[in-house]
Amino acid sequence: MKKLLLxxxxxxxxxxxxxxxxxxxxxxxxxxxxxxxINITPDQGYDDWEMxxxxxxGINSLWGANSVPIGGGEYKITPSPWKIPxxxxxEIGFCGGGSSSDIEIISQSFTPxxxxxxxxxxxxxENSSAYLNTGKEYYMVGINKDEPEASLHVGTNTSATSTSxxxxxxxxxxxxxxxxxxxxxxxxxxxxxxxxxxSSLTFSKNDNGATMSFYDKINSEEVxxxxxxxxxxxxxxxxxxxxxxxxxxxxxxxxxxxxxxASIDSLGHLPGVPAAEQVEEEGMxxxxxxxxxxxxxEELTLYLIQQQKEIEALKKELNNLKK
Numbered sequence: 613m614k615k616l617l618l619x620x621x622x623x624x625x626x627x628x629x630x631x632x633x634x635x636x637x638x639x640x641x642x643x644x645x646x647x648x649x650i651n652i653t654p655d656q657g658y659d660d661w662e663m664x665x666x667x668x669x670g671i672n673s674l675w676g677a678n679s680v681p682i683g684g685g686e687y688k689i690t691p692s693p694w695k696i697p698x699x700x701x702x703e704i705g706f707c708g709g710g711s712s713s714d715i716e717i718i719s720q721s722f723t724p725x726x727x728x729x730x731x732x733x734x735x736x737x738e739n740s741s742a743y744l745n746t747g748k749e750y751y752m753v754g755i756n757k758d759e760p761e762a763s764l765h766v767g768t769n770t771s772a773t774s775t776s777x778x779x780x781x782x783x784x785x786x787x788x789x790x791x792x793x794x795x796x797x798x799x800x801x802x803x804x805x806x807x808x809x810x811s812s813l814t815f816s817k818n819d820n821g822a823t824m825s826f827y828d829k830i831n832s833e834e835v836x837x838x839x840x841x842x843x844x845x846x847x848x849x850x851x852x853x854x855x856x857x858x859x860x861x862x863x864x865x866x867x868x869x870x871x872x873x874a875s876i877d878s879l880g881h882l883p884g885v886p887a888a889e890q891v892e893e894e895g896m897x898x899x900x901x902x903x904x905x906x907x908x909x910e911e912l913t914l915y916l917i918q919q920q921k922e923i924e925a926l927k928k929e930l931n932n933l934k935k
Contacts, residue, residue: 631722632658638712639705645669646712650704656724657699663689664718669710676704686718791815852899856907859914866914882908 633653640647650663665671668685679687689704708715754760756767766776779787791798797816804810809829816823818839826836837844858864867875867883875883885904886896 631720634717634720636715636717638715641712643711645672645707645709646715647705647707648712648715650717651701652698652704653701654699654722657697658722658724659697661691661698661720661722663720665689665706666714666716666718667706667708667710668714669708671706671708674704674706676702679706848898850898850902852903854903856903856910859907859910866911869915884908 632655635651635653636648637651638646638648664682665679665687666685667687670685671679671687674689676692678690678692680690682688691698753763754765754767757765768776779789781787791800797814799815800813802810802812811829812827814825814827816825821840823840824838825834827833828835835845859866872883879887881887884907
């Protein structure tokens with residue numbers, strides 16, 4: 613991979629390194645003292661800033677920032693910790709002694725929020741994949757979020773249902789999302805509008821292979837777990853469009869037991885049931901196996917009823933012979 617050099621980088625850099633609009637004005641002057649304002653209008657976000665103000669008569673009070681005397685009647689002005697980064701207009705006010713005509717802004721320096729991203733670390737890979745490196749241990753990027761709370765925070769500005777992220781590939785390429793964890797598990801969390809957890813999907817690795825778990829965080833319980841191809845759950849609800857009560861219909865064609873025996877001899881399995889080889893190769897849905905098993909149970913019930921009737925008839929005939 614090589615560092616991307618763009619002809620427009622200089623234009624972008626001009627915007628990145630542009631200084632905000634700074635206006636200084638005296639609000640009151642009584643000869644032996646004064647009060648003044650410094651109005652700052654940023655043209656973008658800034659991570660930090662500082663000014664040096666010359667005030668030979670001293671600064672008696674200052675609000676909206678911090679001041680430190682550095683000698684020679686000069687003061688270094690820096691932002692309050694809770695007021696950075698900045699991206700909106702703000703005002704600094706101060707009062708001091710002496711003549712207002714002696715007040716002067718010696719220097720000013722503003723550090724743009726995106727300086728190090730744009731000017732130093734934009735990379736492009738062999739497959740045109742872009743990488744951003746801020747040089748910081750931890751950095752957060754927001755899309756439609758001016759105060760991101762994660763490494764990547766994507767928001768939407770509409771109350772209607774909308775898609776926040778689309779992953780699209782062309783041709784036969786696969787659309788993939790990779791979760792890479794350190795020593796822990798990979799977890800996908802689902803939250804409500806008030807940021808309370810609803811559920812989570814976790815993936816982990818153990819001696820038996822991969823494990824996937826679905827947690828109900830409202831009731832604090834694991835509801836689904838998949839381990840080494842086996843699914844664990846308290847209950848599975850299967851929906852089907854045709855349940856075999858049709859077996860009890862008067863027009864149902866119930867095969868005779870001799871026909872069933874012939875099918876078993878010919879096919880090696882019950883009629884209407886897939887062969888073992890087919891199930892082993894293709895699998896079988898819960899809905900399908902449940903329906904087939906219920907059909908066979910109901911057919912077996914009909915056979916038992918028939919046999920019971922035959923038994924009762926034979927008993928009656930036997931009793932008549934005994935008389």
